[in-house]
Amino acid sequence: MYPPAKMAEGEWKLAKKAQSYRHPAEFYTNPENSIGYLARVVFRSFSRLLERRTLAYDVSAGQWRFLRQLWREDGITQRELSERVGMREPTTVVALKGLEKAGFITRRKTDDDRRKTFIFLTPHAKKLELTLAPMNAEIHEIATRGMTDEEVETLQSLMRRVIDNLADETQKLAVLSDVKA
């Protein structure tokens, strides 16, 4: 991380620009500098506050995530739902079991393709949107207190860019392991 003795200042700067990191590894030893850590704390705090409100309607934070997607698109398959919500299928299976038991969803099969299961909201769950959706908006309001609209948009768009960057990398690794297989 330090310039080799013989190298001229200019050369080192060039090399540094070309191949070294934005910050030395020690920098990230402080969690406050780590995007991963910050994202975890944002996610947990947000989630906990939201759940505090939704639990009054017997909806857990995990269930809320599935309901939100179904409010947008009712009657999609389990696989589609998993993708949209960003969870793996086994997670979805377990979550849907809970949602079905609680009377929020029903599952239906077609003869078209007997492998697929379509998920539908019950009337009760549909009605809940009116009550629960504003709770999310409220937490958002709290979370972004004191920020300008522009700052909020900047935050969202920077997070999306991070997500895209990480997804690209994950994609690369998936392709590599396909080649190996």
Add this chain to the structure above:
Amino acid sequence: MYPPAKMAEGEWKLAKKAQSYRHPAEFYTNPENSIGYLARVVFRSFSRLLERRTLAYDVSAGQWRFLRQLWREDGITQRELSERVGMREPTTVVALKGLEKAGFITRRKTDDDRRKTFIFLTPHAKKLELTLAPMNAEIHEIATRGMTDEEVETLQSLMRRVIDNLADETQKLAVLSDVKA
């Protein structure tokens, strides 16, 4: 969410500014607009990529979080460790059991205060910092690819502001429930 027919445009704007939300509740029905959702995806993607590297040294993502803190401050108590890492104490208990079994830490008591347990890294875990810390820097590099240093700092500081806002609210609720109790 729409102006009542009889209200003059100016009046509505004032009312809106005074008491309504930045966006209508429907806006957040799209997960891509939700800071909570975006933070979850950032956190999971980041964590998964990092774990892929650290697992080669038998360190899981969860364990890594504790090690990072101990690299900064060796010999602190369990409670202090929990706070710094941002986890509840039972989580720490379980994690430390794993870390102890894996030979990464030792626990020690004092006669000073026999309730406290101090956590120390083993020489092996100390050495791992040289290998593992750069992995975090590397994921950071990937995550922030194509961003200027300024953009990265903006992202970090906006996330910290969200965390502070949510913590304030949680604090408020805690005080309220203290009053009740």
Add this chain to the structure above:
DNA sequence: CCGATATACTTAGAATACTAAGTTACGGGA
């Protein structure tokens, strides 16, 4: 100096998520 309160940690039990390895159903060649 004793009892109430607070602190530090632990245990128990549950929710949420994951990976790996099934099962069942579809669909395109040989």
Add this chain to the structure above:
DNA sequence: TCCCGTAACTTAGTATTCTAAGTATATCGG
């Protein structure tokens, strides 16, 4: 037509994290 690869979902087992409630130790007010 039948076999093989793929797709959709399920099961099993594990890891991580939480809340609520418990134990042991320390401290402080009367």
